[in-house]
Amino acid sequence: MRLFVLTVVSLLLVKPAYSQNKMWEVDLKEALYEVGWIKQSNDGLIIASGAKGLLAMNNKTGEIVWQNTELKAVDKNSYMNIDGLPIIYVEYVPVVGKMRGLLINSSNGDILFDTKDEQYRIKDFTLIPNKGIILFELLKGNLRKMMCFSLKTWKMDWIASLGESKGLMNKYTKRSFVNHGPFFNQDNNIILGINNEIYTINSTSGEVVWQYEANKKINALVFSDINNSLYVGVKKSKKLKVLNPANGEDITPGKLKLKGTLVDVRPDNEDNLILVETEGFNIIDPKTNDFKWKKSFKIDFLEEVIAHDKGFIAVGKNEKEGSICLVDKSGKRIWESKVKGYSYYVTPTEKGVLYISTERSNILDFEKGKDVWKRDVKFKxxxxxxxxxxxxxxxxxxxxxxxxxxxxxxxxxxxxxxxxxxxxxxxxxxxxxxxxxxxxxxxxxxxxxxxxxxxxxxxxxxxxxxxxxxxxxxxxxxxxxxxxxxxxxxxxxxxxxxxxxxxxxxxxxxxDQTDGTSETTVQGGLYLESTSGDMVPVIEITKTRYSNSKSIKSHKFIVTKVKNKNAPNQHFIYKVNKKTGATDLQIELLDKTPNYLIDEVDNVIVVNEKNHLIRSYQL
Structure with missing residues (x-):
């Protein structure tokens, strides 16, 4: 579902095209007094916030589905839809008390989680369908928390403490504070990397099983299920650490010392690990924790290594000139090609290695690394x-x-x-x-x-x-x-x-807009077992709404300002035909400070006029 909430300033004007398509109209003066904003939940309901509370309306009829009179003047900036699920998150400050954060079932208004006086704020979340949980990242002041929310019971399972967050950026933005993971080890415990720390949490109880702290930021964290080991790459470190994921014990073999400083650690296509350092790269066999090659492969300004069926593509990146090498699986150079400028995009294709740099672009064939295109293409x-x-x-x-x-x-x-x-x-x-x-x-x-x-x-x-x-x-x-x-x-x-x-x-x-939607989203197949043992389709409604979005693939909605020489400026919503460029429908915005919601799924617009009159128009 794609929807846009728009706030613009215009004068009170009316167009005939605007009134001809009206579907329904509801005056919320009595219910909310003043409507501050409207949003749309994943199940299609219109969520309206006002001075007298929060409510949800049926987007097809305007009928009020539920209302909570306690949730007055909810903060618009706090509103969050939980991907693919009929769950919303909001924050508000009660008349008496501290800021509260709430997870609400958008379909019926039930409160699923309430921070009460704890003053938690949800920053981000990770949906894990195969485990039937959502991991919510919370902040309480500078204190980091992780909440496990069950999609079987629709209740909180536990909240774990994850140390203290540093910096204003982390505190005041919704950006995730988790840098690596979550991974699940063989004990089904959750492994997280945050800045220079690692936390392993019991997924059932929320207890922190063990914690590791490095002296600098952790650049790479890889869990290998093959040998049940956790590989830790610390910034500018001379050694790659290996930890036992069950208890955090250091099990690093002495042979994994680095000649330079660590850049990255990542899996290849054959269950090995690619160790990238400033002095070159090598392959680690997880079965033995030993390097496969006697000598690391060296290339100037090494920043990236891409595993491929034909070997490894090593990319050296520098502002003036870099290089790309194809290396065989024994660590021997097949070819090397110099590249002018900084290569900000490199990827293998069927015919060779495609690169785009600040100076030129081409494909290097797999056989000799020669240009496939007769002429370079220069993208500025x-x-x-x-x-x-x-x-x-x-x-x-x-x-x-x-x-x-x-x-x-x-x-x-x-x-x-x-x-x-x-x-x-x-x-x-x-x-x-x-x-x-x-x-x-x-x-x-x-x-x-x-x-x-x-x-x-x-x-x-x-x-x-x-x-x-x-x-x-x-x-x-x-x-x-x-x-x-x-x-x-x-x-x-x-x-x-x-x-x-x-x-x-x-x-x-x-x-892709050409297909209107995707029916293969991870959430689309999410069916969970209820406490009674039945399989419950958690997001069946969302899937249905996604498929409806094909009906508007031929149009683009644009909000624009039209200047008039001898009259006040006007603001319109245009429905532009993508094939012809024609404006098939224009709606003039009416209110002085209106709030508009364009629902591209059901092809309608919902308008908050005069801060109390909600109208829906068919586009």
């Missing part, structure tokens, strides 16, 4: 990426150029040049979407253009935002800065994930 920013199902090719667009990339043959074709898109610059974080029978939609929240397979632009439009979006435009640069890359590269980092999926044969993912 991260390209927009999609997949053409008809031509069976990956489509890349960047810097006014469109490319068709055949993953099977390895060939790339320039099919569009000097493409002019309205108000699109190099820094614009474009995303691409394949539109069956029409071409490739190039879009942001406010841009929408269609590039035909022939390279012709069918239409290009830009809609001025209702508010300033400047803080979002450098998402790629921020992401690379956090990753430690200190130079300019623009674009949308989501395109890197898309390219990775396509390179590995995943032509459709759960995020």
């Amino acid at each position: 920013a991260i390209p927009a990426v999609t997949y053409d199902e008809t031509e069976d090719k990956v489509i890349l667009f960047e810097n006014k150029k469109g490319y068709k990339f055949d993953l099977k043959s390895g060939q790339i074709e320039l099919f569009a040049e000097d493409v002019e898109l309205e108000n699109v610059k190099r820094k614009t974080p474009l995303m691409a979407e394949y539109i069956d029978g029409s071409g490739y939609l190039l879009q942001t929240g406010q841009h929408v253009s269609l590039l035909e397979p022939s390279g012709k632009v069918k239409y290009t439009k830009y809609f001025e935002p209702a508010s300033d979006l400047g803080g979002l435009k450098n998402a790629a640069q921020l992401g690379l800065f956090i990753a430690g890359v200190d130079f300019d590269i623009q674009g949308n980092l989501d395109n890197i994930e898309m390219l990775s999926s396509l390179s590995n044969g995943a032509y459709r993912t759960s995020a």
Whole structure:
């Protein structure tokens, strides 16, 4: 389900198209007095918060399903949907008492968990379907907690203490404080890595079985089920530690000393471990805890090693020049190729190793490491990426150029040049979407253009935002800065994930708009055993709603501001046809400070007008 909650400022104006599609109208003046905000839960209910409490409405009829008069003026920023489940999280401050956090069954309003006077705040969560639990990360001031919530009983099992959080970023954001894990060892205990500490928790009682503290941040934490060992890579350490996951005992053999400092530890495709250090990389056999190679393979500026059927792809990354090597399974170099610029994306394909650097891009064949493409492709920013199902090719667009990339043959074709898109610059974080029978939609929240397979632009439009979006435009640069890359590269980092999926044969993912949805989400198959022994479909409603989202795959919703010379500015919601670019429906926003919710699942808009009148319109 994809939904957008929008708050804009406009004057009280009415359009005929707005009233023609009204489905229902409910005045919540008596129930809530003033409606501060509306959201939508995973089961489709409209959650409304006001001065007199919190309530849920049937999104198809407007009927009030439940109301809690105690939960007055709930903090909008605290609202959270728990993925794929009819559970919401909110925070509020009672008239007498301290801040409280609540997990609520959105379908009936039952309170599943109440922090009461403990002042816990939920920061993040991990859904573990095969264990039938959700692990919630909590903060109480600076104190970290982990709560285990059972999906069999829909109750809290336990809360474990996990030390103290440091830094304002961790305290005031919803970012997870868990860096590694959770892993489950052979005793079914939970292993977590947090900064420089490891905690192992009894999954039944919540008791901390053992704890380990390193002198610096833990860069890598790998649990091997083969030899029941926990491998710990500490930042700038000269030794890879091996711990007994049952009790935390140090069982490190002396032969695992490092020549440089540790970069990473990760599994390969054959149940071995790849140890990457500044002086090279080697393979650890978990059965013996010994290195397989007498000498580590060395490469300058080594940052990444990718396991492949043909061996190991070693990537050296440097701002001016790096290198890519193919290494066989005995640790011998097959070939090495120099790469100009910083390689921010490297992945194997059927025809070789695809790389994208700040200076050039190409494919290096597996046989000799030679360029597959006759000419380098130069991307000045991260390209927009999609997949053409008809031509069976990956489509890349960047810097006014469109490319068709055949993953099977390895060939790339320039099919569009000097493409002019309205108000699109190099820094614009474009995303691409394949539109069956029409071409490739190039879009942001406010841009929408269609590039035909022939390279012709069918239409290009830009809609001025209702508010300033400047803080979002450098998402790629921020992401690379956090990753430690200190130079300019623009674009949308989501395109890197898309390219990775396509390179590995995943032509459709759960995020694809072309298919409307995915019916293979992990949560979609979640059936849990109740206390009576029956299998209960926990998220059957959610699955049904997801399948309905196909009905709006042909349109994009855009909120925009229209300036008038001799009249006040107006704000509209446009329903834009992706194939034609036409605005099939426009709804003028009415209220001075309205709250709008676009439900792309059932193709409706729910509007909070005058802070008490809730209306639903069919789009």
